[in-house]
Amino acid sequence: xxxxxxxxxxxxxxxxxxxxxxxxxxxxxxxxxxxxxxxxxxxxxxxxxxxxxxxxxxxxxxxxxxxxxxxxxxxxxxxxxxxxxxxxxxxxxxxxxxxxxxxxxxxxxxxxxxxxxxxxxxxxxxxxxxxxxxxxxxxxxxxxxxxxxxxxxxxxxxxxxxxxxxxxxxxxxxxxxxxxxxxxxxxxxxxxxxxxxxxxxxxxxxxxxxxxxxxxxxxxxxxxxxxxxxxxxxxxxxxxxxxxxxxxxxxxxxxxxxxxxxxxxxxxxxxxxxxxxxxxxxxxxxxxxxxxxxxxxxxxxxxxxxxxxxxxxxxxxxxxxxxxxxxxxxxxxxxxxxxxxxxxxxxxxxxxxxxxxxxxxxxxxxxxxxxxxxxxxxxxxxxxxxxxxxxxxxxxxxxxxxxxxx
Numbered sequence: 001x002x003x004x005x006x007x008x009x010x011x012x013x014x015x016x017x018x019x020x021x022x023x024x025x026x027x028x029x030x031x032x033x034x035x036x037x038x039x040x041x042x043x044x045x046x047x048x049x050x051x052x053x054x055x056x057x058x059x060x061x062x063x064x065x066x067x068x069x070x071x072x073x074x075x076x077x078x079x080x081x082x083x084x085x086x087x088x089x090x091x092x093x094x095x096x097x098x099x100x101x102x103x104x105x106x107x108x109x110x111x112x113x114x115x116x117x118x119x120x121x122x123x124x125x126x127x128x129x130x131x132x133x134x135x136x137x138x139x140x141x142x143x144x145x146x147x148x149x150x151x152x153x154x155x156x157x158x159x160x161x162x163x164x165x166x167x168x169x170x171x172x173x174x175x176x177x178x179x180x181x182x183x184x185x186x187x188x189x190x191x192x193x194x195x196x197x198x199x200x201x202x203x204x205x206x207x208x209x210x211x212x213x214x215x216x217x218x219x220x221x222x223x224x225x226x227x228x229x230x231x232x233x234x235x236x237x238x239x240x241x242x243x244x245x246x247x248x249x250x251x252x253x254x255x256x257x258x259x260x261x262x263x264x265x266x267x268x269x270x271x272x273x274x275x276x277x278x279x280x281x282x283x284x285x286x287x288x289x290x291x292x293x294x295x296x297x298x299x300x301x302x303x304x305x306x307x308x309x310x311x312x313x314x315x316x317x318x319x320x321x322x323x324x325x326x327x328x329x330x331x332x333x334x335x336x337x338x339x340x341x342x343x344x345x346x347x348x349x350x351x352x353x354x355x356x357x358x359x360x361x362x363x364x365x366x367x368x369x370x371x372x373x374x375x376x377x378x379x380x381x382x383x384x385x386x387x388x389x390x391x392x393x394x395x396x397x398x399x400x401x402x403x404x405x406x
Contacts, residue, residue: 004030006304007144007153009132009166011038013294014276015159016115017058021301023122027308031116031124032146034131034160038111038116040278043256044290045183045218047194047211050102053289059269059296080104081214084162086193090217092348095355097199098362101402103194105213132160133401134214135272140313142271154313155304157295158274162257167264170272175280177261179206179287182229184237184263190217195199196286198240200348203227206287208236216251222287225257258287261323262336268318273300281403282337283330292330292404299324338397341390352404354391 006022008015011033022029035041053059060079065312087099127148134145135156143152158166164174189212198210205226211218219240223232237246259280267279274283276293283292303321307313325331346354 001143001154002030003141004151004153006030006157006207006301006310007032007142007151007156009144009156009234010110010159010161010276010278011035011036011126011128012159012161012276012293013115013290014278014297015157016112016119017294018122018159018275018297019119019159019251020058020115020122020297022304023119023124025305026123027305030117030151031045031119031126032130032144032151033126033128034147034397036126036129038126041256042108042252042254044108044254045220045237045288046081046108046213047103047288048290049403050083051102052294053080055151056291056294058115058118058294059111060111067236068266079107079114080103081107082190082212084194084212086380088193090195090197090353091355091358092201093355094352094357095309096111096137096355097355097358097360099402100362104209105218106361107213114126115380117227120138131164131359135166137271141338143232151351154271156272156308157297157300157304158272158278159276159293160278162259162277164264164274164278166273170274172267172269172274173241173265174344175259175261175264176279177259178225179222179289180219180225180229180258181222181254181256181258181287182216183254184250184255185216185252186214186245186250187215188217188244188247188248189215190242190245197236197239198342198351200346200351202232202235204240205232205236206343208239210240210245214220217245218254219245220254222258229255230395232374238254239332240248248306251256258282258289260284260339261338262282262333263330264332264353266322267325268321269315270318271313273303273318273321275300281330282402284336285397285401288404295328296325297329313396328395328402328404332400334393335397337402338401341394341397342379354394355390357391 005027130148177403195210204224206222267274275297282289
């Protein structure tokens with residue numbers, strides 16, 4: 001049986017972020033990835049904020065520099081595909097709000113592969129085609145039974161995505177609520193912004209998106225898992241009323257599940273921590289998770305390093321990981337409250353009204369005066385007046401999730 005200081009389950013952004021931190025710390029690290037290639041299968045809208053690329057630990061080198069807020073690509077083969085300086089939020093059929101958050105769309109497989117190269121450069125071993133089938137305790141260590149032999153360690157970090165097999169194996173409660181995302185990657189570029197469409201007239205659709213890339217466009221929807229995702233995606237493309245999009249060549253179809261219930265109740269136990277999607281850490285308004293996964297996994301890896309320094313691998317020590325996560329906006333309960341209001345409580349009619357109210361505003365930075373205007377408008381709508389506090393919570397949730405939306 002092979003022994004490592006740290007075993008990381010999953011070779012996505014979370015697992016590779018954890019591997020970068022632990023290997024840089026001198027810990028003998030292995031990443032167990034069940035698939036045969038890093039970055040595949042792809043299940044991502046492929047958007048991320050520039051702020052997070054330039055500030056988060058373990059991001060791959062984007063091969064660009066910031067100069068007076070002007071982003072200049074330095075290499076043709078950067079994982080950055082397109083710089084996007086605006087987002088648009090379409091509410092129902094009546095209003096368009098905006099955001100000034102600078103973002104980029106990326107080549108996600110290349111993004112992951114660059115993270116993997118960095119981890120290997122730091123000394124981590126990445127073992128592909130290695131699925132974990134069981135985890136057992138053995139004399140203060142965890143023993144992992146895999147398709148490629150057995151491994152053991154005093155610390156395991158579960159980064160195995162929304163299915164959260166490792167979380168289940170450790171007796172913790174995995175994410176209890178999911179949504180389904182489906183997407184077409186099509187030939188051509190058909191927008192200059194990240195466009196989000198909230199329209200509940202398309203039943204069971206949470207929202208749809210149109211993201212521009214270098215030579216392609218990602219068109220997708222997030223839907224209830226019990227719905228007919230591809231049917232809803234086709235309804236959404238019809239709703240866009242853009243013949244060029246509808247008639248464009250489909251290069252690829254992409255699908256995946258996303259945790260939608262916020263962070264799981266407990267994401268650590270003796271010798272084990274979970275990060276990223278495995279811990280339910282996604283932005284449940286926009287369902288983005290790349291930056292959150294990278295950040296939460298880096299925090300888990302830092303605590304793993306501290307555990308070795310103190311020789312304490314107990315849940316009582318590892319709870320510091322959860323305490324660190326709770327200092328950041330992506331674990332703020334207001335985001336989950338806003339999720340429930342938007343997707344479970346508001347109707348299509350409510351969205352149309354909100355569209356009128358928010359039309360032309362920056363939805364991620366509401367001023368005090370704008371909140372007063374919302375209240376005054378609510379006074380003219382008795383039905384929505386009862387929902388006024390919910391509208392405030394929704395606005396607060398959008399603001400809180402601003403930099404962690406992608």
